[in-house]
Amino acid sequence: MAAADFAPGSFSQRRGGTLSAQRDVISGRGTGLASLWRYVLAGLGLAALLAGILAAVYLTAPQAPQRAVSEIARSKKTAHGLFVASFEPERGVIRQGELQSWLLTLKTNAGAPVEGAAITISGGMPQHRHGLPTSPQATGYLGDGCYRIDGVKFTMSGLWQLHFAISAAAGSDTVVFDVLL
Numbered sequence: 001m002a003a004a005d006f007a008p009g010s011f012s013q014r015r016g017g018t019l020s021a022q023r024d025v026i027s028g029r030g031t032g033l034a035s036l037w038r039y040v041l042a043g044l045g046l047a048a049l050l051a052g053i054l055a056a057v058y059l060t061a062p063q064a065p066q067r068a069v070s071e072i073a074r075s076k077k078t079a080h081g082l083f084v085a086s087f088e089p090e091r092g093v094i095r096q097g098e099l100q101s102w103l104l105t106l107k108t109n110a111g112a113p114v115e116g117a118a119i120t121i122s123g124g125m126p127q128h129r130h131g132l133p134t135s136p137q138a139t140g141y142l143g144d145g146c147y148r149i150d151g152v153k154f155t156m157s158g159l160w161q162l163h164f165a166i167s168a169a170a171g172s173d174t175v176v177f178d179v180l181l
């Protein structure tokens with residue numbers, strides 16, 4: 001038995017076995033490194049993708065919530081500069097989910113009240129792509145260029161826009177007011 005173990009044949013066989021085993025280890029380590037690199041590259045790719053997504057989300061994030069309520073103009077020139085319009089809630093506060101009356105005051109650039117104006121109102125939430133839940137109407141003239149707008153309702157928080165189309169003796173013009181809830 002011992003003599004057979006040291007026979008040249010079995011020795012070379014064992015050497016061959018060891019060599020092929022070594023080759024297996026080397027090639028095995030080779031594929032291990034290659035797949036490790038594949039993981040590293042995939043990880044880097046994924047990280048780059050995530051960074052890209054985060055940047056896109058950050059850059060396209062709606063800016064409205066960062067805008068302070070006080071920065072939203074309650075008074076502005078109409079689009080073609082015909083009138084100066086002011087828009088404010090009749091009772092001074094905006095309440096979500098309540099039907100409210102607002103006041104639209106129209107003056108000329110010289111400060112004279114604009115009387116007899118025909119006003120149509122539309123609007124919605126630009127970031128949600130939906131319109132108004134109600135159909136606000138100009139229901140009365142209160143004097144001094146001031147018109148009551150009834151049926152204004154804001155059903156959710158966020159940025160709302162109200163578009164006014166105004167026709168008066170001086171001509172037709174439009175104005176958009178932002179309302180942030």
Ligand SMILES: [Cu+2]
Nearest residue numbers: 125128156158
């Ligand atoms: Cu909405």
